[in-house]
Amino acid sequence: MTSRTFQIERLPEETKALAQGVRKAAGELLKTSIERLMMPTWPIGECMVLRDVKFWWNFYMAKEGDEVVFFFFQKDRPVRIILDATVSFRAVPIASVEEPIPIDSSQISYRIVLPPFVIAKPSPRQMTELAPEGATAENTILFQVGSGWQNVLAIKDAEQGVSGGKISYIGETENNQGPSQTWRVIPFLALIDSIRSWISAGFDRGEEELLEMLDVANESDPKRILRLVVQAYISAVNSIQSNPPKVTSLLEPLVTNYGISGYQAKVLLRLKPNGELAIDDEDDPFQLLMHISLSPEKISVKARVTIGPPDFIISGPLHEAFISSLQEESALEEIGRLLGYSKDEIKDYLSRVGTRSSIFRTKRERRSDTDILVFPGMLSGRITLSILRGRFEVHAADDPPRVRLIKNSMKLLFAGVPSSTSRGLDNDTIKYFLRFVVAIKHWIEVLP
Amino acid sequence: MSVNKNKAVKAVEALIAEANKFFVFLGDPDLGDEIPEEEFGPRFSEIEKKFIDLSLLSETPGKRSKFSEFFSSVGDSVVEAQKSLDVRSNEYLGIALAQTHVLPTVFRIPKVSAEIKFALEKSEGEEVDLIFYSQSEQATTMHQQSVNFEITAVPPPPELAEKIISLTPRIDLILSLSTRAAVFNAVEASETLPSLHKEVLLKEENRDRVLISPADPEKRYLLLFAADTTVVKHIGVWHLILTPPRLEPVYYYDRAPRQGEVLKPLKDMVLDLAKKQAEFLKQTR
Numbered sequence: 001m002t003s004r005t006f007q008i009e010r011l012p013e014e015t016k017a018l019a020q021g022v023r024k025a026a027g028e029l030l031k032t033s034i035e036r037l038m039m040p041t042w043p044i045g046e047c048m049v050l051r052d053v054k055f056w057w058n059f060y061m062a063k064e065g066d067e068v069v070f071f072f073f074q075k076d077r078p079v080r081i082i083l084d085a086t087v088s089f090r091a092v093p094i095a096s097v098e099e100p101i102p103i104d105s106s107q108i109s110y111r112i113v114l115p116p117f118v119i120a121k122p123s124p125r126q127m128t129e130l131a132p133e134g135a136t137a138e139n140t141i142l143f144q145v146g147s148g149w150q151n152v153l154a155i156k157d158a159e160q161g162v163s164g165g166k167i168s169y170i171g172e173t174e175n176n177q178g179p180s181q182t183w184r185v186i187p188f189l190a191l192i193d194s195i196r197s198w199i200s201a202g203f204d205r206g207e208e209e210l211l212e213m214l215d216v217a218n219e220s221d222p223k224r225i226l227r228l229v230v231q232a233y234i235s236a237v238n239s240i241q242s243n244p245p246k247v248t249s250l251l252e253p254l255v256t257n258y259g260i261s262g263y264q265a266k267v268l269l270r271l272k273p274n275g276e277l278a279i280d281d282e283d284d285p286f287q288l289l290m291h292i293s294l295s296p297e298k299i300s301v302k303a304r305v306t307i308g309p310p311d312f313i314i315s316g317p318l319h320e321a322f323i324s325s326l327q328e329e330s331a332l333e334e335i336g337r338l339l340g341y342s343k344d345e346i347k348d349y350l351s352r353v354g355t356r357s358s359i360f361r362t363k364r365e366r367r368s369d370t371d372i373l374v375f376p377g378m379l380s381g382r383i384t385l386s387i388l389r390g391r392f393e394v395h396a397a398d399d400p401p402r403v404r405l406i407k408n409s410m411k412l413l414f415a416g417v418p419s420s421t422s423r424g425l426d427n428d429t430i431k432y433f434l435r436f437v438v439a440i441k442h443w444i445e446v447l448p
Numbered sequence: 449m450s451v452n453k454n455k456a457v458k459a460v461e462a463l464i465a466e467a468n469k470f471f472v473f474l475g476d477p478d479l480g481d482e483i484p485e486e487e488f489g490p491r492f493s494e495i496e497k498k499f500i501d502l503s504l505l506s507e508t509p510g511k512r513s514k515f516s517e518f519f520s521s522v523g524d525s526v527v528e529a530q531k532s533l534d535v536r537s538n539e540y541l542g543i544a545l546a547q548t549h550v551l552p553t554v555f556r557i558p559k560v561s562a563e564i565k566f567a568l569e570k571s572e573g574e575e576v577d578l579i580f581y582s583q584s585e586q587a588t589t590m591h592q593q594s595v596n597f598e599i600t601a602v603p604p605p606p607e608l609a610e611k612i613i614s615l616t617p618r619i620d621l622i623l624s625l626s627t628r629a630a631v632f633n634a635v636e637a638s639e640t641l642p643s644l645h646k647e648v649l650l651k652e653e654n655r656d657r658v659l660i661s662p663a664d665p666e667k668r669y670l671l672l673f674a675a676d677t678t679v680v681k682h683i684g685v686w687h688l689i690l691t692p693p694r695l696e697p698v699y700y701y702d703r704a705p706r707q708g709e710v711l712k713p714l715k716d717m718v719l720d721l722a723k724k725q726a727e728f729l730k731q732t733r
Contacts, residue, residue: 021515028520029599032527046556046601048523054596057568072568072592250615253608282486365485366492 008061008068008228015087015232018055019240019260022091026050026256027245034251047254053091054262061085061225061267063277068221083270083277087229089263091240093256100241100257103234103301108294110211110226112443113204113306117143117194119152120209120444132156132166132173141441145190153187158437159273162427165434183425185387185418188433192374196314196358203291203308211305211443220442221277222269226292229265230303233294236260264293268310273435275442285364286435287311307443309436311361318396321403322373323354325392331405335388338412345380353377362389362432368406369394372413372429387414387424451505459505463498470495511580518578519597522560526599530557545731556601563596621725622660622669625732631660631669634693645684645701649673656729657722666690670698674718681705683715 006014026049033048061070061083070085114120119142122131131140131154140156156166162181167174169187198206213219213227237260244255270278270285278285289310294303313319325331327350332343339346353375363370373388391409395402414424470491473479513521537554544550567579604612622628632655640646649658649671659672668689675682684701688694705711 018515024516025519028516029523032520032523033601046603048526049600049602050519051598051600052596056594056596058592250612254604366489 005064005069005071008070008225011070011228012231012235015057016235016239018057019091019236020243022050022053022258023240023243023245025053026258027247030245030247030251030254049093049256051093055087055089055091057087059085059087061277063221063279068224068277083225084268085265087232087263087265089233089236090261091258092261094259096257097241102238102241105231105234107300108230108234108303109297109300110213110230110303110305111208112211113206113208113304114444115195115198115308115440116201116206117145117191117198118440118444119144125149126152126154130154130168130171132168135166135168138445141437141444143191143194145187145194151190153191155434155437158434158441161273161434162430167430181427182413182423183427183430184420185385185414185422185424186420188425188430189374189385189418191433192358195309195312199308199312199314203289203306204293204304206306208304220275222267222271222275222288222290222442225267225269226290226303226305229267229292230294233260233263233301233303236263263295264291266291271435271439273438275438286432286439287361287364288439307439309360309439311432313359314357315355318394318401318403319357319359321394321401322359322371322392323350323357325403325405326350326354326373328405330407331410334405334408334410338388338410339379339383339386339415341380349375349377349379360432362428368392370428372432383415384417385414386412389413389426389429456502456505459498459502463495463502466495466498512577513580515578519599522562522599526557526560526601530601533557558601560599561597563594565592565594568593619661621721622662623725623728623732625729628655628660630690631671631688634688634690635671635695638688638693638695640695643700643702644686644695644697646686646695648675648684648701649686656726659718659721659725663687672718673701674715674722676719680711680715683711683718 029048029050033046059070059072061068119126122137122142126142126149127135127137127140130150130152131142135154135156140154141158143153143155145151145153150170152168152170154168156168158165167183167187169184169190174183174187213223216227219227240258240260244257247255267290269288269290271288272278272283272285287310289308291306291308292303294301296302313322326335327347329343332346336343336346341349356376358374359371361369361371368391370389370391373390375386375388376384378384379386389411391406393402393404393406413426413429414422416422473487473491474483533555541552541554544552568577603609622631632650635646635649638646648654654673657673657676661670661672662668663670668687671686671688673684681702681704683699684703685698687696687698689696
């Protein structure tokens with residue numbers, strides 16, 4: 001019986017098979033059209049050419065012990081946590097080349113586009129004056145969350161979570177008060193605004209940094225996947241340029257050559273706190289979307305990597321579904337009770353500010369998600385900001401997506417005009433941002 | 449398709465065992481009204497796995513096809529569709545030519561575009577298998593890959609077209625009026641015996657129905673003629689050398705077939721060709 005899961009190292013081989021399939025298919029089409037070519041009609045015959053084949057190749061990946069495997073059918077998954085992946089590329093006709101020159105991994109230049117608010121190389125002054133005590137480039141990451149050199153959010157030891165991590169905003173460090181701590185709102189509002197701007201501008205816009213991929217022995221799972229997706233591209237390109245279909249000498253002038261164009265991959269990573277692939281929900285996975293695009297540049301090939309938080313939504317069908325779920329009678333009542341307003345006032349408020357809200361998932365469970373909703377704007381002339389936390393049933397894959405608020409799960413974290421001392425964010429919310437920080441930090445660490 | 453009974457029994461037994469364990473867990477008096485996710489999830493997951501094992505037994509196998517074979521069959525379909533259109537075009541031309549206000553046209557399929565969803569599986573060999581499930585529920589969940597493609601009909605380069613023509617075995621008929629006139633002049637000028645019946649070829653009403661094929665262009669020709677009568681034997685084949693003009697018999701016009709020889713099919717074919725040729729020549733004058 002055919003094995004249904006394959007080691008990730010076989011990804012290049014499978015991509016090669018697809019690319020070879022295109023060449024072989026083109027040859028078969030030519031042979032099929034030979035009869036048409038020989039027909040004594042005017043114009044003199046015709047032959048059929050396979051043009052512009054575009055693939056969308058969806059598969060799943062999972063961690064099985066130390067191995068990363070991929071498979072085509074979700075029911076074949078070896079463990080609970082799986083990664084959704086899509087590779088798409090086009091096989092396009094190209095001009096004939098006498099001797100196609102194969103490409104290899106030494107020609108690949110890896111570039112990563114970090115969020116524009118990440119300070120990849122902080123100055124010594126920023127580190128000493130704006131970061132927590134003991135901060136170094138290795139244990140701390142800085143975000144530029146406003147104009148001016150001092151508008152910096154610095155996070156030290158993010159891997160240690162809410163109990164061990166240290167957060168400073170404009171040089172002032174948060175005091176860890178324990179499990180029931182609530183955190184200042186302003187620093188994270190600034191970060192939320194930065195993330196929101198980044199998402200609305202598009203993840204793929206930003207400065208490119210060179211990404212070193214030399215340490216194969218110690219590479220993380222995400223980088224291993226990145227490297228193999230790129231190797232799959234190399235296999236596809238080399239395979240489609242060589243191995244012409246076997247046809248008679250008469251048909252050889254009609255054989256079309258193909259190249260690979262528009263190769264890209266989207267991999268939805270689910271990561272443990274240490275940045276490795278999660279195996280189970282007990283790993284409390286954090287989702288990061290990795291988007292890879294490959295494009296030839298003269299004698300080299302650029303592999304451009306962008307990363308983004310798919311759990312942070314500011315627009316789109318899923319965002320609309322969330323806002324719609326809050327317009328239900330029971331939800332309006334619940335929010336009204338929390339904020340101290342009537343259902344009608346809440347309905348009006350949501351209809352005005354809904355499109356400017358930010359929604360992000362802080363916890364994913366089997367049948368429900370915990371989400372934070374940030375609503376900016378006036379409510380009956382008074383509140384300018386409200387932050388709510390609720391549990392929702394989310395069916396994101398439906399068309400259109402469906403969301404339902406779980407009754408009595410809503411909690412108000414903050415409502416009012418935030419000041420520099422305003423608090424309200426709970427540990428789970430901060431944990432989301434720390435996980436985001438860890439995910440970004442792992443990519444920065446391999447910058448030269 | 450059938451399911452092995454023993455395997456089905458084992459799968460159901462395993463599912464019931466997991467469900468029972470779960471039921472015992474739910475019946476625990478120390479369990480509160482709200483079950484923590486970390487307690488519920490793993491137990492439910494085990495039931496899910498057993499259910500998946502059971503569902504795999506009833507999986508209807510999909511139709512498999514190698515990637516290249518799939519495109520080849522698409523190509524076959526396009527060629528067949530074009531052939532049907534060619535027949536229709538021919539019929540249409542027959543009508544159009546008879547009506548001066550109607551522009552003659554032919555119908556072609558210049559391009560086929562398609563998007564296909566399918567399942568993918570790697571089997572033996574270098575290629576991947578495309579799998580198409582016919583049951584709609586299976587198709588919805590299993591057809592997760594897609595390919596979007598175009599097949600375009602293109603004429604070959606002129607030099608290749610000439611090469612194909614030269615290599616393609618065919619019988620040409622001389623339809624050029626000037627060449628036909630030269631052939632008939634040579635027939636008239638040639639000294640022949642009465643048994644060759646060259647008057648049949650030269651008769652005005654017969655000329656357009658004389659099939660002329662070049663044996664060696666501009667030098668030698670084969671001439672075929674069949675009389676549209678019920679007399680079977682009136683079909684002849686001649687060999688003509690243009691310079692100096694010389695007509696030779698290949699098959700005598702008044703030769704009766706030998707016992708067992710069936711001339712009618714050949715005569716019918718020649719008559720049919722001759723009729724079409726005569727129509728064509730009439731249009732060109």
